[in-house]
Amino acid sequence: MEGSTAATTRRGETYAGRSREQRASERRARIVASAVHLFGTRDYEDVTVADVCTTARVSKRYFYEHFEDRADLLLKVNREQNEWLLRGVAAAVPAQPASLAELFGPALHTLVSMLKSNPESARVIYVNAPRMESRRRGVLREDAQFVAAVLRRAGGTPQDQIGYDRTLLALVAGLSEVIIDWISHDMAGDPDRLADHLTTVALALTTTAVSL
Incomplete structure (x- = not known):
């Protein structure tokens, strides 16, 4: 039995x-x-x-x-897709970059390349997510913390912690808006040129807030 x-x-x-x-x-x-x-x-x-x-x-x-429902699905899928993107970006960052340009250049070129190769994931992360305002704001703060962690790994030292935190939040919000605009125009244009522009923006915002 x-x-x-x-x-x-x-x-x-x-x-x-x-x-x-x-x-x-x-x-x-x-x-x-x-x-x-x-x-x-x-x-x-x-x-x-x-x-x-x-x-x-x-x-x-x-x-x-x-x-639980459709909203819960989008929330979790957005989170998982964003984590996938950040893992790829983190892997592209040199272990010991000699400058901010050597840090942001590979990271942002990888980010744009991953989005270009996965347009559906790109829309889930950047286009549909803003419909969930609280999640969108949470993602911006999570991404700002991610950038801070990458900078710490590279030996970055903030000169003014409050200004530094605000700069990184402004950075990820600004880069996100440029990427959303690019996706909304069917990813038209040279992706490498876009990545160069994003790198220029990142350097302009962070150069006075952090030193390596």
Whole structure:
């Protein structure tokens, strides 16, 4: 009897060689991929939970195992996509840049390249996110903290902490607006030139606030 119960439990937990947790993870990944595609190609108001489920090939029951509603989905997908972008940017920063130009140049060229190669993710991060005002403001502060962490890793020293914090917040907000404008114009123009312009802006704002 015990053996039969154990076998039944094992059959219930595994299917096609995958555990319950693996199947749940795969379903969530499909939902997220569906959301990135739909939010990256349509306005937020034009995407429904049913649309996401249909594209992901999951039932609404499984959707609600991971997300509360459409707004919660966009919130979490935006956060995950932004984290993906920041990981790529962080990896591009030299371990010991000799100048701010050597820090910001590779970082911003990588950022623009990643967005150009992933236009749907770009829209999820920068275009649909502003519809959620509190999240947008939170992202700006998170990104400012990220820039501060990168500068600390490179040995950057703020000359005035309050001014430094405000400068980094102004920096990420300003760069974000330029990127939003670029995305809204279908990423027209030379991406390397855009990255150079962003680097120039970053240097102009930070040169007086931090030294390496």
